[in-house]
Amino acid sequence: MTDSLILGLSSGSACLATCGMVMFPYLMADSANVKRIAVDLSLFLITRLIIYAIMATLAWHFGQAVFKSPVVRNIVPGLLYIIFAVMLVWYSISKSRNPSCPAKMVKTVSNKRLVPIVLGLTNSLGFCPALFIILTKGSTERTLVQSYLAFLGFFVGSSLWFLPLPLAGRIRKKEVIKNIGILATGLAGVIFLIKGLTNIIGGIING
């Protein structure tokens, strides 16, 4: 759970940097009412949690069905870790980083009450390299509970960044926070890169 929490925490900041600014005006739309903000934020987070729980279940069953031999169990996820970790590192150092977020589609939703739910859906299904890493992790866990825990760590880590969203307007150094977040995401990528490599080496040695 530790590494998924770290991954969530680091990638959450980048996620906020790209998606947060799209979501913010919608979540905060025409009210400064704390209760309304709290309700909307909770709906948003609960939607994400449910989606992650579903993904944890699917990923684990997929892993059980596909990664049968211990060698495959180490080497295939190891390779996946490396690929997604490289994507994550690339994302953090690439100059042409794409700041778009699937949450933009929320503009097409007319019912205001549905906005936080749609945002939760698009945010958690906006497949980014970090989510792919967690999916890989969930698919290789020994038990379903461990897969849930991995997703829970990721959820908690990334959600922490959304909690101060109501204050976003008042945070002055957004650019700095965004930069640090992006670099932290890259570092999380490096951690998983090493994890992937050790998985493969371990798989080869034990295989």
Place this chain on the structure above:
Amino acid sequence: MKKTKIIAGIFWAFLGLIVFIILFPGLNNFSVSVSKLPFMKINPRYTGGEKAYHLVAEKCTLDIRRPVFNGFLKESNSGFVQIDWRGDLPALINDSIDYNGDGEKDFFIQINRKNLKTDLKSFNPKVKDVVISTPTSYGWAVRVGLLKE
């Protein structure tokens, strides 16, 4: 206001100067005071935990420490128990250990000090594996991995 700021700044700078002048001669005293702060003790994950049982054999002694499961916010599910042998140790150490004091042996450990080989036979599902087995300045130490549940 400007004047107050200037005076405060210069005062702060001189305070820095004084602190630096007394820092080195007073370092020992300051360090002793800091060492008495409540959090200034090494985490049991490093010290190996407190001694729980002390057994005396003919030429050597055996200390079984309290199991360590320390985690950040709550205890972690996996930890270890450390065992220390002191004194004049035989070339081949053989011991059966009851680490939780329930009267049942939890594992048997054999250490060959010549080829540094350590074997563990577990009688308790919570006992996992040998984490560390190493000669020390006082004899030999072993950490055996444990599960809490």
Place this chain on the structure above:
Amino acid sequence: MDNILKTTGMKKSLGKSLLYTLPMFLITFMFLTGGKPNFSDTASGIALLTVFILVNVLFFFMHFTGKTDKYRAVLFIVFALSLSYTLINNMLEVRKAMYFSQADILECKIPFCHLVIPMMILPAAFTKSIIFPGSIIGGFANISSMVVLWLVATLVLGRGFCSWGCFYGGWDDGFSRIRKRPVIKKINELWKWMPYAVLIMVILSAALTLMPTYCSWICPFKAVTEFEQVTSVESATKAGIFLSLFGGLVIVLPVMTKKRTQCSFLCPLGAINSLSNKITPFTVKIDKSACNECFKCVGVCPLYALSKEDIRSGKVSIFCSKCGKCMDACPQNAIHYGIKGVPSGTLKNFSRNLFLFVSYLFMAVFSAGSIINTFHGLLKFIF
């Protein structure tokens, strides 16, 4: 003429320079000898005397020539080299190897270094314990005295610690001075924030694993101090990381960029020290009325702490380590040491004298032990 007067603004006459050196002379004499120099062992006596003279001559030249960084760097680099020598020598004497063994970890005998401090904070608050296998008090590099030294130095000097107190900084500072001109001139500004990202990652990972993760996995200076014995794939990976980071960030990049890249792009303690710049009494100020925007200072700053915008806005960034290199390069004497609250362009000499005394005293006394020890070792080796 006017220009010459300005460029030599911090220079002092011989008599004045001697006068300013006198307090340093007396205090270092007291601190280094305890008031009673011991010459019973010739090698120790010579080592002590050499270091005492070196320290004071360098300080004298800071006043006499008006240059700061040029002389600071000498002691700073010698400090880094001699500390590595002392640590390695200590390892070899005590353990007969440059690595520490599992027994050393188990017996909590690992020397403590200030880079662990950021990782200690959360576990100390939540578990009321220190997550490092060292000694709390007593013995070589114990935790309590290192914490006191770092805390006081950081409160007074801020990131100045990184140019006047850190015993690692001298490594990349030294390598950054090898070439005359940089090969790589421009680096993306984004990287300046990397130490904060590293800081967040190591604080979190250390808290969650109760392990000083930076020391176990990242610290490039393990390459010149001590590291874990290579016994497994994991420990080999770690050794590989230490060596490549040392090679890349402490040797190759500093040589190519003429910047202290390890300190600028990796060190998490540097990030904390930068934040503490906000509260320290001493700062670096830009006298806008004197500055002609030649941007020489921007080019030489080894820590990417100055940009053209900073100069135009008259404010030095939080990354500044008060090394004085920009001041040495400034032809107008416009960038200068200052004191918080005192307007820029005023009390330049007073602020510099006070800052130099405080920071140099710290470096001199902090470094003296290991430099003497190294000299002593060298003398014994030669004769």
